[in-house]
Amino acid sequence: MPGTPSLDATFLSEKFEAALDWDAYLATDTDRATRWREVLDRTALTAAQQALLAGFSREMHVLVLSGIWCGDCIQQGPMLERIARGSPRIRLRYLDRDEHADLSNLVRLNGGQRVPTVLLLAEDFELAGLYGDRTLSRYRALGARTLGPACPMPTPLPPDEAATTLEEWLDEFERCQWMLRLSARLRHRHGD
Numbered sequence: 001m002p003g004t005p006s007l008d009a010t011f012l013s014e015k016f017e018a019a020l021d022w023d024a025y026l027a028t029d030t031d032r033a034t035r036w037r038e039v040l041d042r043t044a045l046t047a048a049q050q051a052l053l054a055g056f057s058r059e060m061h062v063l064v065l066s067g068i069w070c071g072d073c074i075q076q077g078p079m080l081e082r083i084a085r086g087s088p089r090i091r092l093r094y095l096d097r098d099e100h101a102d103l104s105n106l107v108r109l110n111g112g113q114r115v116p117t118v119l120l121l122a123e124d125f126e127l128a129g130l131y132g133d134r135t136l137s138r139y140r141a142l143g144a145r146t147l148g149p150a151c152p153m154p155t156p157l158p159p160d161e162a163a164t165t166l167e168e169w170l171d172e173f174e175r176c177q178w179m180l181r182l183s184a185r186l187r188h189r190h191g192d
Contacts, residue, residue: 005102013125015103016061019093022081028096029068036068040078042156045086049170053086058180060173061121062092065104065113065132072133073116075157079166080118083173090173109133118169120176122186129176135168137161 005011026033045053064080066073077094084092097104097115104113109132117132134142141161157165180186 007106007127009125012121016063016093019063019095021093025094032068035074036078039075040081043079043082043166045082050086052174056087056089056177058177059123060090060176061125062090063119064094065097065115065117066094067097067115070115076116079169083170122180128179129172131172135165137164137168
């Protein structure tokens with residue numbers, strides 16, 4: 001169908017350029033931004049995680065479809081930000097899901113526009129991974145607590161749950177980095 005967007009590199013590049021960095025995204029809702037910053041302040045990478053990120057050699061663009069109002073985004077968006085701050089090779093940007101329905105409709109999960117949805121992209125904006133809206137540990141913990149509302153405003157995650165969630169997101173970033181590092185297309189481009 002003419003005019004229907006697809007997840008090609010050109011479309012994703014345009015979306016990335018329209019996306020906001022951390023500060024600009026939080027400026028869209030200063031009341032909720034406080035919660036995002038509190039979670040970022042509580043989120044720390046271990047020495048091993050820092051070393052892993054320091055070893056990344058391929059540039060990654062990371063596009064997060066989010067809702068600044070969303071409890072899962074409040075808990076996990078700052079984790080993604082902390083990971084990105086750990087490597088100069090990661091460029092992370094945020095898009096409001098509702099303002100970018102053309103993209104959010106393309107990456108629907110289980111029939112819904114879930115947030116956060118994370119698109120891991122190569123340096124040339126080729127899609128390398130698509131994940132959302134929660135890591136496995138988050139689903140296990142939420143299931144165990146049997147939450148009522150679909151997207152409650154969270155209290156701080158228990159430290160063990162936060163650490164596991166951070167590690168699972170970092171695993172996805174590492175998986176993507178290995179994919180990019182071993183890509184024949186990118187190895188040819190970089191002569192390595």
